[in-house]
Amino acid sequence: MIPHISSLRQLVQGIHPMEEPELEAFLSVWHEVKFKRKEIVTSAGELEKYLYFVCEGVQRVYYLNDEGKEATLVFTYPPSFGGVFDAFLQQTPSRYYYETLTASVFLRASFADVRNLMHAHHAVETFMRKGITAAASGLMERITELQCFSAEERFRILLKRSPHILQLVPHKYLANYLGMDATNFSKLLNKIRI
Numbered sequence: 001m002i003p004h005i006s007s008l009r010q011l012v013q014g015i016h017p018m019e020e021p022e023l024e025a026f027l028s029v030w031h032e033v034k035f036k037r038k039e040i041v042t043s044a045g046e047l048e049k050y051l052y053f054v055c056e057g058v059q060r061v062y063y064l065n066d067e068g069k070e071a072t073l074v075f076t077y078p079p080s081f082g083g084v085f086d087a088f089l090q091q092t093p094s095r096y097y098y099e100t101l102t103a104s105v106f107l108r109a110s111f112a113d114v115r116n117l118m119h120a121h122h123a124v125e126t127f128m129r130k131g132i133t134a135a136a137s138g139l140m141e142r143i144t145e146l147q148c149f150s151a152e153e154r155f156r157i158l159l160k161r162s163p164h165i166l167q168l169v170p171h172k173y174l175a176n177y178l179g180m181d182a183t184n185f186s187k188l189l190n191k192i193r194i
Contacts, residue, residue, distance in 0.1 A: 002032055004055040007079045008107055011053070015134075016127040026124050029113035035100045041083070042098040048087035050108040054078050057104030058168050061096050062176075072177040075101075075169055082106065085135060101169065151180045155188045 005027055012018065012026065030053065035041055042048050044064065054076050061084060063071045073096065076082035087094035091111060118125040145154050155178060158165060165174065166189075175185035 002030065002107065004032070004053070004105070004107055005030065007055065008053045011079050011081075012127060016123065016130050018121075018123040018127065022121045022123045025121060026117055026127075029109045029117065030107040031109075033106050033108055035104045035106070037100060037103050039100045039104075040097055041100060041104075042087070042094055042096075044095055044097055045093050046087075047091060048084040048094050048098075049111055050083060051085075051088055051111070051114055052076075052082040052098075053107040053109075054080050054082045055105040055107060057100055057102045059098060059100050059104055060169075060173060060177075061098050063096050070176060072173050075165070075173075075177070077168055081131065083108075085132070089132070101173065146179055151178065151184060152188055152192070154178045154180075155185075155192065159192075 008030060009023065009027060012023065018026065032055075035057075041052070041059070055078055058075060058077045059082055060072050060076070061074045061082075063073060065071075082098065084094040084096050084098050086092075087096070088111060114124075114128070118128055145157055149157065158174070158178065169177075171185055171189070172182050175182045178185065180188075
C-alpha cells in the first residue's frame with residue numbers, strides 16, 4: 001500500500017463519501033513524489049499535469065509580475081490538495097508558480113487519470129465538483145478580505161481560520177499573502193495577543 005493513501009482516503013470521504021469500488025478506483029491512480037525545499041513544482045507557462053495531495057511539507061501558489069513583484073495567493077499543507085487548479089482543470093498554461101517552502105511529499109494523479117475517473121464514476125465527478133466549489137468559496141472570501149478589511153483585520157481573520165499558520169509558514173510569505181510589508185506584519189505580530 002502506498003504511504004499516506006489512508007490520509008487521502010479520509011479526506012476524500014470527508015468531502016464526498018464514495019462506495020468502496022469507486023473509492024478504490026480513485027485511490028489507485030495516485031503515486032508518491034518528493035520535492036526539496038524551495039523547488040518549483042509547476043512554473044508559469046507550463047501545463048499543470050497533476051493534481052496533488054499534500055502529505056508532508058508546506059507550499060505556496062504565487063503570481064510573479066513583469067517587474068518581479070510576487071503575490072502569494074494560497075498556501076497548501078497536509079492534509080489538503082495542491083497545485084494550480086485552474087490550469088489543471090482547463091489544461092491551459094499556468095499563470096502561477098507552485099513552490100515548495102519546505103521539503104515536501106505528495107501523492108499526485110495525472111489529468112488524464114482524473115478525467116477518465118470523472119467520466120467513469122459519477123461519485124468522482126461529484127467529489128471534484130464539491131472540491132472546486134469549496135476552493136471557489138474560499139477564493140471569494142479571500143478577495144473580500146483583501147478589498148474590504150484593514151491589515152489588522154486580515155491578520156486576525158487569518159489567525160482565527162488557521163491559528164497554526166505562524167509556525168508553518170515563514171513570516172515574509174504571510175506578510176505577502178496578507179498584502180502588507182514585512183515591517184507592518186512584525187508590528188501586528190507584536191501588537192496582537194495570540
